Amino acid sequence: MTERTRSQVVPTDAPPQVPARLVGDFTPALVDVGLHHLCPGCGEPIAVRSLLEAIGELALAQRTITVFGIGCYTAFSNNLDVEVLQALHGRAPSVATGVKRAQPGTVVVTVQGDGDMVSEGLQEVLHAAARGENITCVMLNNGVFGETGGHMTATTVLGQRTKTSLEGRDAAAHGRPILLADLISRLDGAAYVARCAVNSAGELARTHRALRRALETQLSGAGFSFVEILTMCPTGWFVETTEAPRYLADNLGAVHWAGVLKDLRAGADAAE
Amino acid sequence: MVAAGCRFFAGYPMTPFTEVLEEMAKKLPAVGGVCMNAESELEAVGMAWGAAATGTPAATGSTGQGLSLMQESLAEITLARLPLVVLNMARAQGDYWQATRGGGHGDYRHLVLAPVDVVEGVELVQRAFHLAATWRNPVLVFGDYYLAHTARSVEVAPLDLGPAPAKEWALTGDTGGSGRAKLVSFLGSVKQRDGAGYDLAVHYAACAEHTAKMLREVPPEAETGFIDDADVVVVAFGTPGAYVRSAVRSLRSEGMRVGWIRPITLVPFPSEVIAAAARNAKVVAVYENNAGQMLDDVRLSVLGDAPVAFIGGLSLDASGFGIAPDLQVSVLRRRILDVAERHR
Numbered sequence: 019m020t021e022r023t024r025s026q027v028v029p030t031d032a033p034p035q036v037p038a039r040l041v042g043d044f045t046p047a048l049v050d051v052g053l054h055h056l057c058p059g060c061g062e063p064i065a066v067r068s069l070l071e072a073i074g075e076l077a078l079a080q081r082t083i084t085v086f087g088i089g090c091y092t093a094f095s096n097n098l099d100v101e102v103l104q105a106l107h108g109r110a111p112s113v114a115t116g117v118k119r120a121q122p123g124t125v126v127v128t129v130q131g132d133g134d135m136v137s138e139g140l141q142e143v144l145h146a147a148a149r150g151e152n153i154t155c156v157m158l159n160n161g162v163f164g165e166t167g168g169h170m171t172a173t174t175v176l177g178q179r180t181k182t183s184l185e186g187r188d189a190a191a192h193g194r195p196i197l198l199a200d201l202i203s204r205l206d207g208a209a210y211v212a213r214c215a216v217n218s219a220g221e222l223a224r225t226h227r228a229l230r231r232a233l234e235t236q237l238s239g240a241g242f243s244f245v246e247i248l249t250m251c252p253t254g255w256f257v258e259t260t261e262a263p264r265y266l267a268d269n270l271g272a273v274h275w276a277g278v279l280k281d282l283r284a285g286a287d288a289a290e
Numbered sequence: 291m292v293a294a295g296c297r298f299f300a301g302y303p304m305t306p307f308t309e310v311l312e313e314m315a316k317k318l319p320a321v322g323g324v325c326m327n328a329e330s331e332l333e334a335v336g337m338a339w340g341a342a343a344t345g346t347p348a349a350t351g352s353t354g355q356g357l358s359l360m361q362e363s364l365a366e367i368t369l370a371r372l373p374l375v376v377l378n379m380a381r382a383q384g385d386y387w388q389a390t391r392g393g394g395h396g397d398y399r400h401l402v403l404a405p406v407d408v409v410e411g412v413e414l415v416q417r418a419f420h421l422a423a424t425w426r427n428p429v430l431v432f433g434d435y436y437l438a439h440t441a442r443s444v445e446v447a448p449l450d451l452g453p454a455p456a457k458e459w460a461l462t463g464d465t466g467g468s469g470r471a472k473l474v475s476f477l478g479s480v481k482q483r484d485g486a487g488y489d490l491a492v493h494y495a496a497c498a499e500h501t502a503k504m505l506r507e508v509p510p511e512a513e514t515g516f517i518d519d520a521d522v523v524v525v526a527f528g529t530p531g532a533y534v535r536s537a538v539r540s541l542r543s544e545g546m547r548v549g550w551i552r553p554i555t556l557v558p559f560p561s562e563v564i565a566a567a568a569r570n571a572k573v574v575a576v577y578e579n580n581a582g583q584m585l586d587d588v589r590l591s592v593l594g595d596a597p598v599a600f601i602g603g604l605s606l607d608a609s610g611f612g613i614a615p616d617l618q619v620s621v622l623r624r625r626i627l628d629v630a631e632r633h634r
Contacts, residue, residue, distance in 0.1 A: 048467060053486035079466035085340070096473065096481055096488050100466035103343045104475030105336070106366055112333035116340025116348070117461070119324045120298050124344075124463035142336070145329040 047074050051097040059259030061249025061266075062091045062158050064216040065225065066129065069156060072229040073100060076237075078125045085114040087130035087139070090165045091158055094129075108139025111146035114153045125154075125236055132159040136172040136198050143202070143244075150207030150241040154232045157198065157244070160251035161270045168254035172196045175273040179256065195273060199246045203279040209241035211280040215248035215271060217263035228278065235283050248274060291349060293446045294416040296375065297323035298341035298348040300334040304356050306438040306611060307379040311351075331359040339363060342372045343474045345460025347419055351377030351431075354385030358393055364428060365394025369476040369497050371459070373422035375415070376400070376430045379438040382605035382612025383528060386583035389432050390556050397494065399501050401425070401508060402556040404432045404527045408442040414554070416449050423454035425504045432556060434579075435611045436529040505558050512560035513552040516542055517567040520549030522630045524601075525564060525588050526577040527553045530617060534577050537622035548626060556584070561591035568596040573633035575626060578602035579612050597633060601625040 045052035048070040056063055073082050079100055086095035088107035095102045105113040110128035118126045135143050135157045143155055162180055163169040170180040170187060173195050177186040187195075203211040212228035215221040225247055232243035248270050250262035257265050291299070291314060299318055301311040311327065318325040324341070328334035331352050338350035352360065357378055367374055378385055389402050401421055405411035411433065418429040459479070465471045473479050478493035513531070515538060517523055526534040531552035538550045551567060553560050568574050574596050576585045582600045589598050601622075605612045 050469070050471070050481055051486065055486050074467075081463045082466055083344075083461050083463045092477075093487055095475060096477070097486065099469060099471045101461050101463055101472045102475065103340065103461055104370070104473075104477055105339070106363060109332065109336045109339075109363065112328070112336025113340040113343075115326070115333075116298065116300065116337035116342070117344055118340075119326065119337070120341035120344045120346040120348070121461075121463065141329065142333060145333065 046070060048079055048099045049097060050099050053097070054093045056090055056093060057253045059250055059252040059262050060090065061160065061216045061251070064222060065158050065247045065249055066091060066094050068216070068222060068226045069127070069129070069229050070098070070100065072226060072233055076230060076233055078233065081123065082125045082127060083117050085110045085117065085126065085128045087128065087134035089131035089134050089158070091129055091131060107134050109142060110134070111139065111142040111151070111153070111155060114155070115146055115151050118151065118153050125233065127233070128153065128155045130155070130157055131164070132157060132161060132173040133163045133171040136196050140172070140196070143198070144205065147202045147205045147208045147242045147244065150209070152236055152239055152241060154236050154243045154245070156229070157246045158249045159246050159270070159274060160249045160254065162251050162254035164251045164254040168256065173198065173274065175269055178269060180254070197274055199244065199274070199279050202244050207242050208244060208280060209282040210235040210243040212244070212278045213246040213248070213274060213276050215266060215276055217248070217250060217266040217271070221276070224276070231281070231283065238283055240282055246274070248276070291415055292317045292321055292323070293448060294419045295347045296349050296419065297321070298338065298346045299323070300326040300328045300337035300350050302328050302331045302334050302352065302356060304353050306381070306435045307352050307356065307377065309438055310377060310379060331356040332363070335360040335363040338374055339367050339372065342367070342374045343461050345457040347423070349375040349377065351379065354378060354380050354388055357385070357388060361392070361394035364400070365392060365396050365398055366476040368398035368400065368428055369396065369493070370474055371426040371479070371497070371500070372428070372474070373426050374428040375418045375422055376428055377433065378430060379433045379435070380612070381435060381610050382607070382616070383434065383530070383579040384583070385432070386556070386578065386580060389430050390559070390587070397498050397501070399505060399557060401427065401429045401504070402432055403429065404554060404556050405437060406513070406528060406531050406552060408437065408440055409444050411437055412444050412446055413449065417451065420451040420454055421508065425508070426459070427504060432528065434529050435613055508555070508558055510558040510560040510562070511554040512563045513554060514550065514563060514567070515539070516549035517551060519570070520547055520567065521572045522548040522575060522626060522633070523567045523571045524548065524550045524575045524577060524626060525553070525584070526550070527556060527584060530577055530579055533617045533619055533622055537619045537626060540619065541623060541626060546630065548630070559587045559591065561587070564588060564591040565593065565595065568592040571596050573597050573599055573629055575599045575601045575629045577622065577625070579605055579616055599629045599633070601629055
């Protein structure tokens with residue numbers, strides 16, 4: 019049974035007691051400094067925030083070690099109020115394995131992008147999953163190398179234009195994308211595998227639930243947990259910021275299908 | 291390794307390193323440690339990196355080939371200021387440059403210790419863990435096929451090396467939410483309070499300063515024999531050092547003024563001992579089981595005070611492991627006599 023978090027009910031029968039604040043004004047809990055250099059419209063801060071909130075809600079801030087890969091999101095490894103171990107591009111799962119095996123009492127979460135996890139470091143995440151390593155790996159998948167300026171990764175979908183697939187990714191010339199969550203769900207050591215997105219409030223709510231369940235999987239000791247989060251990259255996609263959520267749904271989301279692919283937690287609701 | 295305090299080991303089988311991994315798999319669980327048979331050298335060094343970041347005395351290793359795969363991580367582990375012991379059970383001695391210069395990118399140095407035999411190996415591994423913890427820097431133990439495949443009964447007496455500094459930097463998971471959560475990163479471990487991102491210029495300058503201090507303060511070590519009045523000084527490290535020692539002793543017994551220097555620390559290199567011996571010598575000869583690598587460091591030590599001759603050579607062993615027929619005292623004797631003849 020998952021315990022529901024109860025939000026405070028805001029009375030609407032009288033004027034509010036405190037002035038309203040824009041969401042963008044907040045520095046969320048577990049963030050030290052509210053500054054980052056990421057582009058407007060980027061999905062990665064939303065995903066990282068959702069992860070931090072899940073860690074906070076499950077009261078895990080004081081036993082969590084996060085392991086960051088290299089990508090735009092690396093900007094966050096410097097300003098979080100959870101412990102961070104910075105790993106190389108592609109290598110976070112083995113580093114996280116060392117942390118977890120040396121300190122089994124900690125909750126260990128990797129944050130990597132699609133270039134990091136699928137292009138550079140595919141072997142690492144597959145072996146960690148196959149070993150049933152009791153860690154949580156989070157992949158921020160925008161189908162492009164955002165930090166270098168919009169180049170093809172192993173998850174770039176067919177037809178997607180990047181600086182290294184100028185006329186769109188072509189199966190004959192560039193090969194087909196790897197659907198990593200599908201691949202991982204086939205490995206026996208994987209206990210929880212979900213793919214979700216942050217391009218709408220509803221998708222974000224599902225992402226948040228998946229992150230919580232992945233962490234709960236790790237807490238239960240059931241094995242490897244994996245959450246793939248589709249994130250917007252208007253800069254790397256060469257689309258308008260406001261167009262990015264729709265572009266995600268029409269392109270990336272049409273190939274990398276969202277859903278819970280595997281859930282072996284004790285008592286998990288198979289119907290979800 | 292276990293007596294030296296190692297509690298986490300990760301490796302990938304490769305001759306002649308394999309036996310180390312086998313022994314660690316046998317011995318570590320018995321003392322509550324962890325040994326991982328990693329899926330590649332890349333993952334072996336990654337696992338050791340993660341364990342080291344939690345303050346666990348950790349080690350990894352391979353042969354030079356496997357260490358080539360690990361170099362990216364070994365460079366960045368150094369810039370993340372993490373203690374780690376790395377074993378190179380090398381094939382012949384062609385990895386000298388890899389070991390002493392580092393095969394990775396950026397400005398970093400590892401301390402490098404080269405034992406001559408199992409007895410010295412037991413001592414140097416203990417000191418490697420202590421040096422790594424003291425300086426928060428990887429320490430490489432550079433062995434070879436003979437060292438890896440020699441079984442000897444030795445008394446493993448724990449050395450009293452003094453206390454290592456407290457590991458207040460180590461990740462424990464429990465500082466989250468405190469406003470001062472720990473960060474272990476090769477990009478810098480100081481959080482920017484007034485901006486976003488890392489300041490690499492500040493971090494790299496601090497690392498370079500630390501490296502320079504380490505290289506200044508860790509004393510270079512060498513075993514020497516008969517160098518006070520030697521006309522010919524022979525320099526060799528590792529197992530070949532023992533063969534050179536034997537050849538020099540036999541030539542001495544015949545009245546020849548010859549001495550030997552065996553560097554025990556390859557980084558920092560015992561330049562002063564070699565320079566002092568060179569000032570009185572007619573020639574400094576270097577024996578290595580490679581095409582001439584330590585030769586550079588000897589030349590840099592001698593700085594023209596004496597001619598430097600290379601009497602080593604590439605391994606003649608068809609297997610590439612650096613075994614027979616490479617090491618023969620009679621061959622070494624002949625080469626030393628030849629050099630002496632040419633520099634009378």
